[in-house]
Amino acid sequence: MPACAAINCTNLQFKGCGRTFHLSGYEAAAKNFVAADLEVNLSGRSFMITGANSGLGKATAQEIANRGGTVHMVCRNKGRADAAKEEIVECSKNQNVHVHVVDMSCARQVWEFAQNFVQSNVLNVLINNAGCMVNQRELTEEGLEKNFATNTLGTYILTTALLPALQKAEDPRVVTVSSGGMLTQKLNVDDLQCEKGTFDGTMAYAQNKRQQVVLTERWAAQYKDVHFSSMHPGWADTPAVQSSMPSFHAKMQSKLRTEAMGADTIVWLAVAAAAARQPSGLFFQDRRAVATHLPLAFSRTSSQEEERLLAALSDLALKFKP
Template sequence: MSSILYEQSLSFKRPLDFVFTYLADHSHMSDWAPSVTSASKTTPGPVRVGTHFDIQMRFGLSDLSLDYHVTALEHPQYIELKGKGETFSIVERLRLEGEGDHCHLLYQIEVYYQEPVSKLVRFFSPIVKSSIKKDLVYLQKALDQQPSSWKPTLWSKMGDRLLLPGMLHFSKKGFASAKDRWIGVTEDLTGRNIVITGPTSGIGAAVARQLAKLNANLIFVCRNEKKALIFADALEVEGYPRPRIEIADISSVLEVEALAARLLEKGEPIHALINNAGALFNQRGVSAEGLELSFATLLLGPFILTERLYPLLKKAGEARVINVSSGGMYMQAIALDDMEFEKEDYNGDKAYARAKRGLVDMTELWAERWKEDGIVVHAMHPGWADTAGVSAAMPKFYDWTKTWLRSPEQGADTVTWLAASKEARETSGLFWLDRTPHTTSMIPGTRSAPRHQSLLRERLEEYSQKLSAVASQSFR
């Protein structure tokens, strides 16, 4: 058996306690290490000796899978982990010391290769060491909270103009390619209140978990109280702050108004509002108030909730609104004369895309309207993600693309980045994929003109006033 040994010292301007906790949880590796495509904790509960992590790595053209586990944990000075791959094993040792806001790390890694791969160690040892060194450069940047580069590249601009590059951007390969430029988010969100709709499955659950790991005070807005409680219990068991649960169906104006009234009565500032709840309805259905479900859930509900929570967003001083849209938006223009799909045969894909287009239009209007209030507003789409919602609503699409689909965690990354990073406050009103702003229109005739955006807001306000009047009668 042959081995490769690599050591390096690093210093960070972060408290020792924070760095120890961050590094002990190896599920953070995918945030900062360019070589790691995904990382997840597979053992329930807080990190301790025996905790396992599933680590997926990219080495050259090969994808590697490792089972990591914690073998020593001496707070806050020493962490040891062992990893096992198909033809190699790893031992990582992290020795820490620090005082005040400064911390020093001595990092050591040994990679052991089995026969017959061990015979080739001398040839690829420089490549392995170069990859490790690059990962540690990005760990340094992440813990020093250096900003990521988010300006569009030539490749991303091509994707906004050409169909094939654009589709590749939506896949897990697109995510992996974009990730090479990123710096991990290591913000401490303690004390920040973040409202997220639809947080118990898919993209929403991945966002909730990522923000919980950053210590945010999460407020879940859910239809299903049982699912919400199960997920909240799971996060608390992991050692994260327990989310507060608010029960509301975003498709119901009455319930959205009641939710907003409860939050306003509490008076707590909202530092981020994530409008994530949604679904694709293949058959036309209606909400409790008789509105077409796609329109009610994906556009009108988020519109009313965001408008009503404006005072609490403004109160936060530096607040963010993140609207989760979809790449399907590119296929449709907003239909101001048929908001509820009543004048043509219903098509679930079109209804979904039109509503998501409308939410992007509102993103641009809110960004302009609230720019003096310290509120930034962004829209994003998660790419093609492997979620239960996608497989159920679009089974043919799922079967065709499943080998290309991203994980929910990869789809959620940009939401978390927009909610937590300092860089995301530099702009407002943009449409993001993989931490990069993109055009909102790829097909001629789908972009909304400013006057159409204004008309959209007027129509939504008309719906809001009419139905809110009914709601207010119900409160009496």
């Protein structure tokens, strides 16, 4: 779900960087896509996708299942997840689709799930797709701000806990679905849970997405045997956008990308040999690496601040580790 309201851009394009996030941007970029990149047989490869019961996650799960991959759907709602699984299996004729019920905003649940998963499963690719944007400051049962708990801490814990399994696999990859909204944000380690000032859900979400990009870069530097990437799907017509940003959706509906278009680069990063040849740690849009900062923007932070982020997340995550 893009943090659209945080982007001050009336023509839906970041001036000076040539990125268009809506439908026309995808259509222009797709003219240069190599169709053969996605002509792959994924039989024998295992993929975990968070938030896989709808939107970009479901579209990604469908594309991977269509190519014979084993799909592990990590979802919060069992009923919706089972219904999505049934559709994916029916369409792909692939029975290797599995549902795991996990609330990504619950740190203890994420730890327990990941620790149990690695004991009996192989994993080649983790796709961190689940996202949350609540517009009022809301705390989880564990006392964490919900956007941060889902988008940042949940992603951090799941990835960290699954790294041992990924490091044992062939061609291991981690793909994290970020957002162009993060381009408006400078990393703020001093207020990770938005406790200071007036709460703005859109800005909190964009800050979380900046955090995900920083994590991707730092993990890539630390774990050389796993390929990491983050990406922006563009502005896609998903249930999350419809529910969290109804006015934006109503205004822009005809210009939004389809779910499949939004998922295209996720799938490409997860399965294409060409993607694995890219340097680890980059940020992608429409199958190409793009800058993580706008021209002349004051959004860059020091390596010390990034290290502070990792240390803060590590300390917080350990508090909930079983």
